[in-house]
Amino acid sequence: MKPRPFDYVRPDTIDEAVAVLAEYGxxxxxxxxxxxxxxxxxxxxxxxxxxVDITRIAALDEIRDLGDKIEVGAAxxxxxxxxxxxxxxxxxxxxxALPFVGHFQTRNKGTxxxxxxxxxxxxxxxxxxxxxxxxxxLRSQRGTRVLAASAFxxxxxxxxxxxxxxxxxxxxxxxxxxxxxxxxxxxxxxxxAIIAVxxxxxxxxxxxxxxxxxxxxxxxxxxATGGGSAVHxxxxxxxxxxxxxxxxxxxxxxxxxxxxxxGPVVIEEAIRCAA
Amino acid sequence: xxxxxxxxxxxxxxxxxxxxLSAEAEPRMLLSDFLRHSLGATGTHVxxxxxxxxxxxxLIDGAAVRSCLTLAAQxxxxxxxxxxxxxAPDGTLSSLQQAFQDHHALQCGFCTPGILMSFTDYLKRxxxxxxxxxxxxxxxxxxxxxxxxxxxxxxMAAAVHQQTSEPNRSKS
Numbered sequence: 001m002k003p004r005p006f007d008y009v010r011p012d013t014i015d016e017a018v019a020v021l022a023e024y025g026x027x028x029x030x031x032x033x034x035x036x037x038x039x040x041x042x043x044x045x046x047x048x049x050x051x052v053d054i055t056r057i058a059a060l061d062e063i064r065d066l067g068d069k070i071e072v073g074a075a076x077x078x079x080x081x082x083x084x085x086x087x088x089x090x091x092x093x094x095x096x097a098l099p100f101v102g103h104f105q106t107r108n109k110g111t112x113x114x115x116x117x118x119x120x121x122x123x124x125x126x127x128x129x130x131x132x133x134x135x136x137x138l139r140s141q142r143g144t145r146v147l148a149a150s151a152f153x154x155x156x157x158x159x160x161x162x163x164x165x166x167x168x169x170x171x172x173x174x175x176x177x178x179x180x181x182x183x184x185x186x187x188x189x190x191x192x193a194i195i196a197v198x199x200x201x202x203x204x205x206x207x208x209x210x211x212x213x214x215x216x217x218x219x220x221x222x223x224a225t226g227g228g229s230a231v232h233x234x235x236x237x238x239x240x241x242x243x244x245x246x247x248x249x250x251x252x253x254x255x256x257x258x259x260x261x262x263g264p265v266v267i268e269e270a271i272r273c274a275a
Numbered sequence: 276x277x278x279x280x281x282x283x284x285x286x287x288x289x290x291x292x293x294x295x296l297s298a299e300a301e302p303r304m305l306l307s308d309f310l311r312h313s314l315g316a317t318g319t320h321v322x323x324x325x326x327x328x329x330x331x332x333x334l335i336d337g338a339a340v341r342s343c344l345t346l347a348a349q350x351x352x353x354x355x356x357x358x359x360x361x362x363a364p365d366g367t368l369s370s371l372q373q374a375f376q377d378h379h380a381l382q383c384g385f386c387t388p389g390i391l392m393s394f395t396d397y398l399k400r401x402x403x404x405x406x407x408x409x410x411x412x413x414x415x416x417x418x419x420x421x422x423x424x425x426x427x428x429x430x431m432a433a434a435v436h437q438q439t440s441e442p443n444r445s446k447s
Contacts, residue, residue: 001323001324002303002305002308003303003305005280005281005301005302005303005304006281006284006302006303007278007279007280007302008277008278008279008302008346008348009276009277009278009279010277010278010348011276014277016276022311031346034344034345034349035326035341035344035348038305038326038343038344038345038346039325039326039344041303041323042325042344043325051346052304053348053349055382074379078320079338095366099411102415103329103412103414103415104393104397104411104412104415105329105332105339105340105341105393105412106326106340107417108336108338108339108340108396109338109340109341109345118361123365129332162353188414189411189414190414190415216366223343233331244420
């Protein structure tokens, strides 16, 4: 199908972009890569009054090394971050997760921040942002605010962004030298994950563990890794607590089973990676 | 700041296969329709229109993207390449196209233009792909005829051919 009619605005600066968002309010949708939004428009699942195309704002098309964090601007595509020469050294979890985001052809246009803005519950980038305890930088005519990942994504496709705010960047903490692992289960490589799991070693006896696709947003927990059945018990408990949900691709019970099986494998991988 | 109202038809200029072209488009016109209906470049095919099948893949500034998930207005001023750009003016097929013919990599041919454009981009970036690399990029395309085996052999052969015939190609 084809989209319903909408106005198209392509600002050249961040100031122009936030002025348009302030002018149109809830009528506006920000267009970056459009790899989710254009599909939703074509299927008429979204009906905005105006699209604000931010892809030619030069200030948003930058990857900045802030020392302890890497800031990825809102116009940076997923393949551009994947090809960033320091990715493996500074953001190894992203280096592992990004190849699972859509396909080569959609990563050429899809943006890192757009995936965070879209807030699909099983998406790889929001999960990575949550596990790394990253931040989302929002700009409006009222000023700039920085939200923790956990405060930004509230539920399925729902975030704390106000209608007049533009995500200008996300900030990903640098965690080089710590064990990590990422895995997901999908029907085909590049499809939406049924569940995605990530682990990041916190200390000798604790791992940060995140799972997407079990509830409306990524869930991050600290899991004690002190021998015996501690990890299996903790993951079992998490699976029962989160319950999962039914959709076209999998039942809630299948999601719980995937988590029970995949969770300990990923934590084990992270521990081996650290060793 | 570029602004086009919903009921307005704006003139969109772009470079298509080395030719500067323009036509009018409403904001909601998809690049796939703009190429086919307004510019007459019907080699680009439209399958699912929501980014899944890959038939409509074209190059924008050298990068393979879905033209059905791109607005014509977004391609304004850009360099767009479609399957029509691959063969030489005298009809000689590109090495990638020739490999598809040699390896029976198509039957109905509907998905072929998209696959050719994807790998025109990909083989430039990764001139020595493994079969796994090729299958991963190919996962962004649906083919209902071939079962993919012929396509994979054609792509492997094309990669080898490009390496041997263009030894100075950068390995970046």
